[in-house]
Amino acid sequence: MSAHYHTQHAPMGAFASFTIGLPQSRGGMGQSLSGPADQDVFAGYRKLGGEGAADEKWQLLPFYIEPDVPAAAAYTSEFAEEGAADEDAPVMLDADEVKRELRWASDIWSHDGFELKIYSPFGRTESPETLSEEVARLAFAPVVQLEVGFDNRTSSKAVELVFGLGHAAHQLRPLEDTAPDLAGFALGRGMGFAADPEMIDRRLQALSIFYPKACTDHRGLHLLGPEGAVVFRVGAGEQASFPVSLGFYQSGVMTTGLTASYYYTKLFDDLESVLRHGLAQHAYYREQAENRDAELARADWLNADQKWLIAQATHSYWGSTELLWDETEKKPLWVVNEGEYRMINTFDLTIDHVFFELDWQPWVVKNTLDLFVERYSFRDSLNVPEGIDTDGGISFVHDMGVMDQFTLPGTSCYECGQITGCFSQMTMEQLINWVCCAGTYVLATEDREWLQAKRATFIACAESLLRRDHPDADLRTGLLKFDSDRCGPDGAEITTYDSLDVSLGQARNNLYISVKAYAAWSLLEKVFAEAALGETEWQAQAVAATDRAAGAIAAKFETDCGMFPAVFEDGNRSRILPAVEGLVFPHYLGLVDGLKTRHAELFDKLGQHMQNVLQRGVCLDAKTGAWKISSTSKNSWFSKIAISQHVLRSVFPGLEVASEAGAPADAVHARMQQTAVIGQYAMVDQVNVTDVVSMGSRYYPRIVTSCLWLREGK
Structure with a gap:
């Protein structure tokens, strides 16, 4: 090395x-x-x-x-x-x-x-x-x-x-x-x-x-x-x-x-x-x-490159952490700064840090979620056809500010209106992020006192998810399809993959968002079934929504190529790895086996998708062999690759993929981070994996998602 x-x-x-x-x-x-x-x-x-x-x-x-x-x-x-x-x-x-x-x-x-x-x-x-x-x-x-x-x-x-x-x-x-x-x-x-x-x-x-x-x-x-x-x-x-x-x-x-x-x-x-x-x-x-x-050294199911990636990523995570004391409320205030950008508690990162934090400091997950509810939530309207009820519901902002400057309630430093690409609104995704993060915290820690305190928020989130499918219950298809009015009449919501092309940039009718919403509903089923809530009516609604999403996604599979399109509109033919990213949450909580039985068609098609995208020239870079987030972009994010690798090995263990997509790819990923052009910034998330140059997200904490690999041998 x-x-x-x-x-x-x-x-x-x-x-x-x-x-x-x-x-x-x-x-x-x-x-x-x-x-x-x-x-x-x-x-x-x-x-x-x-x-x-x-x-x-x-x-x-x-x-x-x-x-x-x-x-x-x-x-x-x-x-x-x-x-x-x-x-x-x-x-x-x-x-x-x-x-x-x-x-x-x-x-x-x-x-x-x-x-x-x-x-x-x-x-x-x-x-x-x-x-x-x-x-x-x-x-x-x-x-x-x-x-x-x-x-x-x-x-x-x-x-x-x-x-x-x-x-x-x-x-x-x-x-x-x-x-x-x-x-x-x-x-x-x-x-x-x-x-x-x-x-x-x-x-x-x-x-x-x-x-x-x-x-x-x-x-x-x-x-x-x-x-x-x-x-x-x-x-x-x-x-x-x-x-x-x-x-x-x-x-x-x-x-x-x-x-x-x-x-x-x-x-x-x-x-x-x-x-x-x-x-x-x-x-x-x-x-x-x-x-x-010694703990990492004993993880003998991991190769040397995977261990190095975990170690380097963990060091960078701690470098972005900030434990403050709120002088007004007289309580701790947890912040993870977004690497070189130094945005405060970017929700796209909070949701991915949750697995590492539940292992080492579970209280910070609750601390951050509370602040999102208390200060950084809002209610919006939807951009829907005339004559349809426009009420959207609750959601959350992208971040809480930048460089120790906390933004005003209900606002972020990142999100703008009237645009369709980078810096637009992320309302759908942040709503899903709160559900997945809060649901994972509650079900993993069994913190029923906090669950009871957040009863109204969980219900409001479920209502908001349903309305973003369609305000009319009879017209719901299982896919999120309506943008927030915060985008303005000419804008469109984006996803966390803001700097990628339309394959992952657009939130509406997006494969990645759809599977993540499916995962959110699967968590809400269990949350509403908890004795601390006993919300049987909402549990039934969540079960129906999970089933509806599973069917809607499976129906978008393209049998001619054995893959899903990245976006379910306009003849999109891009292919993406994060098709399975959302499954990490039910898998982490031990729920995925039941879902695989219940929605066998969806999981079969997702497995076929992953098998076919992990080929040279699709989501394996034709030049370097590195994993690519999207078939139509060189910009690949190592934090997200780590999640997809974990889901692939854990949820689809019998899947046969190209041999070079295994350990050889780990070596490729590690060597890229170890080059001077990238390694000067410690850990870099966004890398042009064809030309091996940094694209952004330097000095970055989110690659700590690689610590999920430590669970694979347990």
């Missing part, structure tokens, strides 16, 4: 990352960014000469940009002559000579006895309101843990190890100025790194820390310098590793629209207290990360 890609290392809920991994590129610590930070990361070692012999040059991992001349040249002429300092320059290690292993919650680089380990652990959490302060501090501390180490047992020379950062645009401050018990540096008050002063050999701060001619003050530092590091020493014949804690801290109100601050500020007073906690609890976090790593 290639090691030439960035990875985000992030604590839960801090919307902050330490990004590192792309050779000859900057990364480092960043807060609320749309991509990697712009810091040089210095990590490496040098062997000391001893007995009068010269020390060897620093050997550094390739995560910095080599300067044309040392920074001191900007102040003096001492190094201004080109090449004058070459003899003192550190050696940037060849990336191909450095071993890297990305695991589920750690990232390890090694070279000639040196190791850099980064831990970004996670575990199951409960709502902060229910936790003691001690437990909450462990769960939500904004820290990432590092270790630098060296196995020097076979050498007669001592070794020095270094970890540090450099950033020309930000001045570093020595932590000892405010915290004598911490050795390290900070970028202002918001982020920094620290080690135990008793473990380090010395600190470095200078215009360029690796040039010995640099000026220093009485402490051996130079406060003007934008580069800082801590140095450790490992004696001859010894082996040692040293913890370093990276911390983030943003105080005060962080948002508009809703007044909220970071939750961790209720637990920690400042950056220094975060760093102290990180160092004190280093062993705890290391063990937690190692436990996650």
